[in-house]
Amino acid sequence: MAQIIENVADTAFMVAAFRGVETDRPDPLFRDPLAWKLAGEHGRKILTTVPLRFAGAWSVVIRTVIIDSFVQDAIAKGVDTILNLGAGLDTRPYRMDLPKGLRWIEVDYPHVIELKDERLAGESPSCRLERVKLDLTDREARKAFLAEVNAGAGGILVLTEGVTPYLTEADVAALADDLRQLDKLRGWIIDYFSPKALNYGRKLRARFMQAAPFLFEPKDWFAFFEQHGWRADEVRWLGDEAERLHRPMPLRPLMKAWVKLVGLFLSPERRKAMTRHVAYVLLRPK
DSSP states (O other): OOOOOOSGGGHHHHHHHHHHHHHHSSSOSSOOTTHHHHHHHHHHHHHTTSOTTOHHHHHHHHHHHHHHHHHHHHHHTTOOEEEEETOTTOOHHHHSOOOTTOEEEEEEOHHHHHHHHHHTTTOOOSSEEEEEEOOTTOHHHHHHHHHHHHHTOSSEEEEETTTGGGSOHHHHHHHHHHHHTOTTEEEEEEEEEOHHHHHHHHHHHTTTOTTSOOOOOOSSHHHHHHHTTEEEEEEEEHHHHHHHHTOOOOOOHHHHHHHHHHHTTSOHHHHHHHHOSEEEEEEEEO
């Protein structure tokens, strides 16, 4: 099958399409009425290349719910600035009920920002939305931008949804160090993938995402961020959240039966461990 995803930026169309599919369900966990408008025909074409039971589609839905909750909690605790780095085609400033005075800043490549400006022209966000064209790997430009945001904020929550997996270990280290310098920063929402999840995903993504491989694979994820001045304040596992939401991971019947059978012989703790391979983590400065 042809590889329609040609670069990392293309994954934003896939994610938007996944959110569009969820919105079309009779029992959606969230509604994103602008998802298809942003995904467009390109997003629909990408979906034709995605394996039917690709766990990524399910994980996008569950992670969306988790991150929405993190954002709401942070705002309730006084955060007044959301900094979405590598925002892609996210629409939280439009679909979430947010304080009108909240400052929400989306940062991404110029062509992504321009597409978003064009397709969302006429739509009204619920808060103060700004978009910034910036290559996040340009460290000097990034540091200057972060310093400017920090100077004008009371409390900042940083979001890098689906971003760090595509960066090198050196790039993530530099970003962690730069964010750690912001005295107004209250938290950082970031993806976690276990070695097992990375190995499984590597094989599956090779079928339709060869041009967008994961690059960030530290030996010890949590220790990596500890070394750069961060601690995991809250870890929300996709498996646990899916159970709470009654939206289990889509598995083939034989795999589902095997998991159920093996679970009969395991302690509750071991059963939990079987599903704890992907999480969204709220990091805080140490």
